[in-house]
Amino acid sequence: MANSDTAPQGSVRDRRIVAAQVIVTCPGRNFVTLKVETGAGVVGLGDATLNGRELAVAAYLEHHVVPNLIGRDAGRIEDLWQFLYKGAYWRRGPVTMTAIAAVDVALWDILGKMAGLPLYQLLGGRSRDGVLVYGHASGRDIEEASADVGRFISLGYRAVRAQCGVPGLAKPYGVTRQKNAYEPAESELPLETEWSTPPYLDLVPRLFERLRSDHGRQIELLHDAHHRLTPIEAARLARDLEPYRLFWLEDATPAENPEGFELIRRHSVTPLAVGEVFNAIWDCRALLERQLIDYIRTTIVHGGGITHLRRIADLAALHRARTGFHGATDLSPVTMGAALHFDTWVPNFGIQEYMQHSEQTLEVFPHDYVFRDGHLHCGESPGHGVGLDEKLAARFPYSPKQLPVARLTDGTMWDW
Ligand code: EZ4
Ligand code: CO
Numbered sequence: 075m076a077n078s079d080t081a082p083q084g085s086v087r088d089r090r091i092v093a094a095q096v097i098v099t100c101p102g103r104n105f106v107t108l109k110v111e112t113g114a115g116v117v118g119l120g121d122a123t124l125n126g127r128e129l130a131v132a133a134y135l136e137h138h139v140v141p142n143l144i145g146r147d148a149g150r151i152e153d154l155w156q157f158l159y160k161g162a163y164w165r166r167g168p169v170t171m172t173a174i175a176a177v178d179v180a181l182w183d184i185l186g187k188m189a190g191l192p193l194y195q196l197l198g199g200r201s202r203d204g205v206l207v208y209g210h211a212s213g214r215d216i217e218e219a220s221a222d223v224g225r226f227i228s229l230g231y232r233a234v235r236a237q238c239g240v241p242g243l244a245k246p247y248g249v250t251r252q253k254n255a256y257e258p259a260e261s262e263l264p265l266e267t268e269w270s271t272p273p274y275l276d277l278v279p280r281l282f283e284r285l286r287s288d289h290g291r292q293i294e295l296l297h298d299a300h301h302r303l304t305p306i307e308a309a310r311l312a313r314d315l316e317p318y319r320l321f322w323l324e325d326a327t328p329a330e331n332p333e334g335f336e337l338i339r340r341h342s343v344t345p346l347a348v349g350e351v352f353n354a355i356w357d358c359r360a361l362l363e364r365q366l367i368d369y370i371r372t373t374i375v376h377g378g379g380i381t382h383l384r385r386i387a388d389l390a391a392l393h394r395a396r397t398g399f400h401g402a403t404d405l406s407p408v409t410m411g412a413a414l415h416f417d418t419w420v421p422n423f424g425i426q427e428y429m430q431h432s433e434q435t436l437e438v439f440p441h442d443y444v445f446r447d448g449h450l451h452c453g454e455s456p457g458h459g460v461g462l463d464e465k466l467a468a469r470f471p472y473s474p475k476q477l478p479v480a481r482l483t484d485g486t487m488w489d490w
Contacts, residue, residue: 080113080147088113089149089188094140094180096122096132099467101434103257104128104475105406107462108135108176110184112148118183119462120176121375121412124168125404126259126476134173138162143177149188151181155381171353171378178379179412179458186457193415193458197380204449205417207401207428208233208296208321210256212249215239216281220288223295232448233294233321233425238281240274243267245478247300247490256429257403258477265478269302269488275311282318294321294425296347301325301489302480305334312342321425322347322369322398328489329357335366347371350400354378355386362393369398369424375409376400380416387420396424403429407439411460414443414452426450438467 081087093111098104106122122131139158146154158174159165186193194200209226211234213219219238226234237248245267250256278297285295297320303311308326315323324347327334338346347369352358353376361367370390377383387397397420399413410431417426428450431439441460442453453459480490 086114091143094143096135098472100470100473101438102432106132110180116187118180120180121406121408122176124172130169131172148184166354175375175379178381183457194418197419204451205426207426207450210429212237230448235296259475262474264476267478267480269480279314286318296321298324299326301328305337309338309341312344332360371400373399391422396422398424401427407441408460411458
């Protein structure tokens, strides 16, 4: 029944899914990719990477999703989404929603290739010329962080996230020791890092005071508190940062409890961004409906794919919130490609995070998006425009890595 509208087996219009394969590769960091193929030989790719928990999604796909795909019509994107979401009975959660996203993105990719159209065109066409992105600057101290922001500006960036070492704390979030981009998942078992809020709250306003004085009022500046503050501490930081006009303050406090954001709102007009660890519209709902955030960060790979993100973006639009998709290096270039098409179309676009992948990663994932004048531009090739060099991928076997944990200086487990 589900396949009654597909063309004869093997014909050029045969949309039946004949194969689906999970490919795990580690070109510098781990990525999980789902490759779906139709009877007509059209191939679509979806990202299924969940940092530090990669094999859980790979197993979910291999054992519980792929057997359900074979023989189904790849053109029934909505119905397959509903089948995987409702049919599992066990709804939501990062593993399930990442697996659903991988299928969904692969099917949109196939649709684009069948139609001979870039994904943004299928969504409703172009709403803007390019996608404003922000890069990640960091430094061990304020001096270094400011120099790094300057480096991004000289590369053409119009928006930069700034993170900075905290005196007395080894390995704070977001600060890289090497020249390459910050990669938090660096050891097989979680690295134990130390956290203390008072010196951080003292430092961050001074960092942004310095950034405004060094780089002027035009550059957009962002900061990620990475869930480490209590609501009242977050309120104080948001208020202290007001003179420096941040584009946003991200993940100021854990968002399981939306009431925490009411406290922040009561005290500050610094724009707030939340949602990179969300995976469904239900996680976003209270924060959006109660006007508690300005940017929603839930992205395609962890939020059930394009089909579900459209709904989240529409809900955000009702409340004048805009998108600001997560774009760390632990989301593969496949997600970046799909996200850029979405960003090019979505009416309530805000900004896109852009942490550049390593050369090795980019070689494994040939792509057609380009960076120019502070913006990323999706390509015009059919689908999302990102491929996978399987031969090269096979040379980089999976390497187990987990994200760090954080403890207060007395040993108490804290939010990382
Ligand atoms: O720590 O994606 O805004 N970006 C971030 C990221 C997250 C990683 C976790 O896997 O917070 O750097
Ligand atoms: Co973040």
